[in-house]
Amino acid sequence: MSGITTESVRGVGSLFRDLDADDEESQTTQMESMCMNCHENGTTRLLLSRIPFFREVILSSFHCDHCHWSDTEVQSAGRIQDQGVRYSVRVASRRDLDREVVRSDSAAVRIPELDFEVPAFTQKGSLSTVEGLLDRAVAALEQDQAARRDACPDVAARIEQFVARLRRLKAAQDPFTLVVEDVSGNSFVENPAAPQRDDAMTSMRDEVLVFPTNCPECNAPASTRMKLVQIPHFKEVVIMATNCDACGHRTNEVKSGGATEPLxxxxxxxxxxxxxxxxxxxxxxxxxxxxxxxxxxxxxxxxxxxxxxxxxxxxxxxxxxxxxxxxxxxxxxxxxxxxxxxxxxxxxxxxxxxxxxxxxxxxxxxxxxxxxxxxxxxxxxxxxxxxxxxxxxxxxxxxxxLGLNDMKTEGYEEERGEEEPSE
Missing domain, CATH: 2.60.120.1040 (ZPR1, A/B domain)
Incomplete structure (x- = not known):
């Protein structure tokens, strides 16, 4: 399954499709595979899907009818990105808990307020929500608690206290910060306000903003994408690109993200x-x-x-x-x-x-x-x-x-006071 990439299926535009709840069966591929729990044959389902404002992913689900063991996993359908990514989300409401999160197996998840971390490469990739990540953490901590109460009652008591704090976060009773950091660049946290900016989330690899426009050639509706990029040893720049599906016209433009330099x-x-x-x-x-x-x-x-x-x-x-x-x-x-x-x-x-x-x-x-x-x-x-x-x-x-001779950037209040007529 790891050999399936967007490069290997280039040109097949219908392979990766948006999720459709009414047409789930036609989108999935089923195959027999061995259960790693009981070594009988089970069923693996593959779904090639496209996540809006992100990229294509491969969702896999396994279920064994013999021992009823099941497992799910998500993998990126593309290559490792040139840069890693770190998402920091302020979770303060039920809506924030419903954000979808794509977590690859190379991603680390942290909650700074609790000094809690799930290290990278300790869990398989998953497609879940913020609430789902909390549920998974609670389930992992509660595992083997019965044995701990007998062997190490003090440790078990501290884990129960920590689980209670996680449950408060899950119930949206306490605001907290969720940090997802992935060195491969293939993790993602949903922006519910897309294509507008998400005030509750910051990303080291800033999101691409998309806004509607018209093609300069044929005037058909098109989309312009804009992204802020840091050029090493220089400064930030704004890259804008427009692509028209109607006539095929493409254009791109770069503007400085900073002010005019003194020299x-x-x-x-x-x-x-x-x-x-x-x-x-x-x-x-x-x-x-x-x-x-x-x-x-x-x-x-x-x-x-x-x-x-x-x-x-x-x-x-x-x-x-x-x-x-x-x-x-x-x-x-x-x-x-x-x-x-x-x-x-x-x-x-x-x-x-x-x-x-x-x-x-x-x-x-x-x-x-x-x-x-x-x-x-x-x-x-x-x-x-x-x-x-x-x-x-x-x-x-x-x-x-450059229009700098007539540009005035200071002294507005003084001039405004002089121009206002006296009563």
């Missing part, structure tokens, strides 16, 4: 091989891109904000300059007056391809007066010998372009 930033990278074009690049919407060897400059208004690799940025530049240029297509492409220009643009596109392949040594400059652009330092935290980062004072013209 502008000029990043110069010497590209010497194919490994350099694999560096991560954040180009804000206020950033210019220059390649001095090609006498090329891309203005700040072009391409918008992007978080990609240098190779991806060069590909976008190539599309803007060559592939989508009106001088290279239609009647304009064959006009005598534009033939020389079209040839130059084609040669420029070939040079960009050569740079992307590591066959041409050039300098790529990202000049951002707002200071919100970034190129990955592969030697971090040590200095990068192939890259220089300069900070500079913005000119009056640059401040004017």
């Amino acid at each position: 502008g930033t000029r990043i110069t990278l010497r590209v010497t091989c194919a490994a350099d074009v694999s560096r991560d690049v954040l180009k804000s919407e206020t950033c210019r891109v220059l390649i001095p060897e090609l006498e090329f400059e891309l203005g700040m208004a072009m391409l918008g904000g992007k978080f990609t690799t240098l190779e991806g940025l060069l590909a976008d530049v190539r599309d803007v300059v060559a592939a989508k240029n009106p001088f290279l297509c239609g009647d304009s492409g064959g006009a005598a007056t534009t033939a020389d220009r079209a040839a130059k643009l084609r040669r420029f596109a070939e040079q960009l391809d050569l740079i992307a392949a590591g066959g041409m040594v050039v300098h790529v400059v990202l000049d951002d007066p707002a200071g919100n652009s970034y190129v990955q330092n592969v030697y971090a935290p040590d200095p990068d010998p192939e890259m220089t980062v300069e900070k500079y004072e913005r000119s009056h013209e640059q401040n004017e372009e």
Whole structure:
């Protein structure tokens, strides 16, 4: 069962479906398997399901008709994530107790108020609720209590007191904090207010916000997804992506999650091989891109904000300059007056391809007066010998372009008091 992944069934869109209580039988797969309790044959049921705002999971349930032993388990249908995740939920009402929780076997569950923890890899993965997690903890603690009362009455008494505190939490009598931490990144706590923000929950791998919009191409209803991402050794950025199912149009944009920096930033990278074009690049919407060897400059208004690799940025530049240029297509492409220009643009596109392949040594400059652009330092935290980062004072013209000359961020109360007429 562990070999079933989303990668192995790519292209089969109907394999993972939303849960449907009226069509449960058609969604499950049944097979005979040996009972690990009595070694007779039992029945295992598999359900491939999609959890909203999370990902696909595999639910398995086993039952033996001979010894009546049963077991359930949940596994992620995807790979181990690039980052772990930690959910912290403030549970203060019955609604919070009903939150669904996907807990993989690598997840640890903690209740700080009780100094209580279920360590990772001590239980199988489960799909439950917050109340279900408390029930499972109570059942585990109450197991073998009869034997403890005879052998260690003091220990049994302390466990009974602790179980009583857990029951108070289950009855929503005392608010508490539930922490689910998973190094594999495959655990999940439901947000009942989705797609809006959940004020009672924080996540180190922040949730993706989804809000309705219209496609800029065909005006059909579409969805835009937005997420706050921390770039190592830089700052937080907001990544937004829109995908239209009607016409297939896709677009993405990146905006800085912070304020305009006091100084502008000029990043110069010497590209010497194919490994350099694999560096991560954040180009804000206020950033210019220059390649001095090609006498090329891309203005700040072009391409918008992007978080990609240098190779991806060069590909976008190539599309803007060559592939989508009106001088290279239609009647304009064959006009005598534009033939020389079209040839130059084609040669420029070939040079960009050569740079992307590591066959041409050039300098790529990202000049951002707002200071919100970034190129990955592969030697971090040590200095990068192939890259220089300069900070500079913005000119009056640059401040004017950024709208900073007329921006006022202090002294409102004083001005308001002066403008109010006296009685």
